Amino acid sequence: MKKFILFFTLLIVASSSLISCGSPPAKVTESASTSDENGVTDDTALYLNVSTRWETQDDTATPQLHKTCKINSLAGDGYTEQCTATIPEGQLYYSDVIFTVGTKLATMCPIVSMHFYYYIRSNSATYMPPGDTTTVDCSTEAKRDAEKKCWGGAAPQILDTDFPKNTGLYHLTGASLFNSYTLESANSVRWDNDGMASNLMSTNNMEDTDRDTPATKYFVDTTDSVSIAKTRMRDYWVACRDLWNHPRYYIRLKLIEEDTKSQDGTLDEVEDWK
Numbered sequence: 001m002k003k004f005i006l007f008f009t010l011l012i013v014a015s016s017s018l019i020s021c022g023s024p025p026a027k028v029t030e031s032a033s034t035s036d037e038n039g040v041t042d043d044t045a046l047y048l049n050v051s052t053r054w055e056t057q058d059d060t061a062t063p064q065l066h067k068t069c070k071i072n073s074l075a076g077d078g079y080t081e082q083c084t085a086t087i088p089e090g091q092l093y094y095s096d097v098i099f100t101v102g103t104k105l106a107t108m109c110p111i112v113s114m115h116f117y118y119y120i121r122s123n124s125a126t127y128m129p130p131g132d133t134t135t136v137d138c139s140t141e142a143k144r145d146a147e148k149k150c151w152g153g154a155a156p157q158i159l160d161t162d163f164p165k166n167t168g169l170y171h172l173t174g175a176s177l178f179n180s181y182t183l184e185s186a187n188s189v190r191w192d193n194d195g196m197a198s199n200l201m202s203t204n205n206m207e208d209t210d211r212d213t214p215a216t217k218y219f220v221d222t223t224d225s226v227s228i229a230k231t232r233m234r235d236y237w238v239a240c241r242d243l244w245n246h247p248r249y250y251i252r253l254k255l256i257e258e259d260t261k262s263q264d265g266t267l268d269e270v271e272d273w274k
Helices: 089-093 141-145 155-162
Strands: 044-054 064-072 079-088 095-102 111-115 118-120 151-153 168-172 178-183 236-241 247-258 260-262 265-267
Touching (some): 044 079, 044 089, 044 236, 064 247, 079 089, 089 247, 095 111, 111 178, 151 155, 155 168, 155 178
Parallel strands (some): 079 247
Antiparallel strands (some): 044 064, 044 095, 095 178, 111 168, 111 236, 118 151, 236 247, 260 265
């Protein structure tokens, strides 16, 4: 089975309007269930595991699970689970982040998709990306869509050259009930580092109230990316879809770094949105 399959264009997952054709699959009735090591029971329609693995470890090393978010098959159609995963800031910076998405009920969720967090880094015609020595033109939508360096977050890394044309991936659960997507460590990629350690590539913890209307407004260019209070930002979204592509369930993920605790109080050692 192919691990990555391109999914959708640059859209807002939560507000996508889809129409079903024909009768949807029958709902699964509640029954006695068993649980795996992460607490995912066999009546789980959709789940997301957020794990990390130190960048120095081999790919065969067992990841550390930080959060499991799940939706039971009896949840109402269109239900959204709000999920927050918190990881110590140093561990997040030096670790790969692994997103495992899936279902225990392939007939209910034959298609499981994941869209990845991203934001626009600049709308300037002479934007200097972090770590670069030459500028790129991010002044129009067409130019941004042709230049990955105009964007920050996880999606440009996981999707690589297929972003921003595509913002997510999907898999068919009839072939495999789950699939995993890996975001390499911020320390190794240094995509959103601007002269300091930064977790902007993985964390999407900007408050909703600090975000502009996504479709119409962009931030004013600045070299200090943390001070960009209003950007076009998209969160991590996981969706369960039926055979008619109707979205039955959603999981919205906020990935947050935990600041350092010391005798002097809380210290923010690695850059993020707060």
